[in-house]
Amino acid sequence: MGVLVLLFALGTAAAPESPPLELLVDRRWPAAAGVRLGDTVRLRAVGGAWQPAVVVGIFERPADPSRLARNAFEVRLHLPDWEGLGGPPDAVDRVAVRVRAGADTAALRAWLETTAVGLRVVPTAAVAEASGATFRVIARFQRAIAAVALGAAGVFLACVLLLRVEARRHDWATLRLLGVRAGTLRRAVLLEALGVAAVGTVLGLAGGWGAVNLVNAYYARVYDTSVRFAVWTPAVAAQAALLGLGLGVLAGAWAAWRLGRLPPLRLGERG
Known part of the structure; x- marks a missing residue:
């Protein structure tokens, strides 16, 4: 998807031609950059065009020890908005699929791997074991x-x-x-x-x-x-x-x- 650049929009900026994106920021943003609910920011992927986004919520990052070394600030958008920021359409590096309790994960894994060439499905237990x-x-x-x-x-x-x-x-x-x-x-x-x-x-x-x-x-x-x-x-x-x-x-x-x-x-x- 590329590197995401996040900046504040000036209050005197011209009215956007399209509705702003909806953006979630992690809990550390308000203290670090003064971002609050309802603020409008501009963001883009490297090489892409600036797009306005409105902060509609604040989330707490999962307690994941593997993220501590990087400890990056995070934002979340709707998947179509992420795709619209830049990069090839309908292409992702990886996705996470949550299944209901009692579901046949082996059958689901076998079916998913037949939907696209080169697709590999790895259980979360295996990922946790490796990391x-x-x-x-x-x-x-x-x-x-x-x-x-x-x-x-x-x-x-x-x-x-x-x-x-x-x-x-x-x-x-x-x-x-x-x-x-x-x-x-x-x-x-x-x-x-x-x-x-x-x-x-x-x-x-x-x-x-x-x-x-x-x-x-x-x-x-x-x-x-x-x-x-x-x-x-x-x-x-x-x-x-x-x-x-x-x-x-x-x-x-x-x-x-x-x-x-x-x-x-x-x-x-x-x-």
């Missing part, structure tokens, strides 16, 4: 970072619990000599580990929720878009909570095992 390679790589990278972070957190929690057990060996030895069963002490260590893990999980969930909102607010301001760069869902929160509590139980079980395998007299020894 989402970069985002899949980023997702794998984020999962790797999460795995490393979880492993480091588990080791740190186990070390903290082990240090607490070692610091209280005299107390454990006294309790054992007084007749407290080893199983009772193990359960106490497990409950302590579970409590530490629960507090850490709550703090981590709160920090993650705040980070998600901060990231989305920052990049929404930078790109002026409704795309969500970070997502917080109940499923993600539940998974994080289960992993946090599970790591706490494993770390507590290890510390409790080290505590319970020593006889009471050995518990009072240092080192």
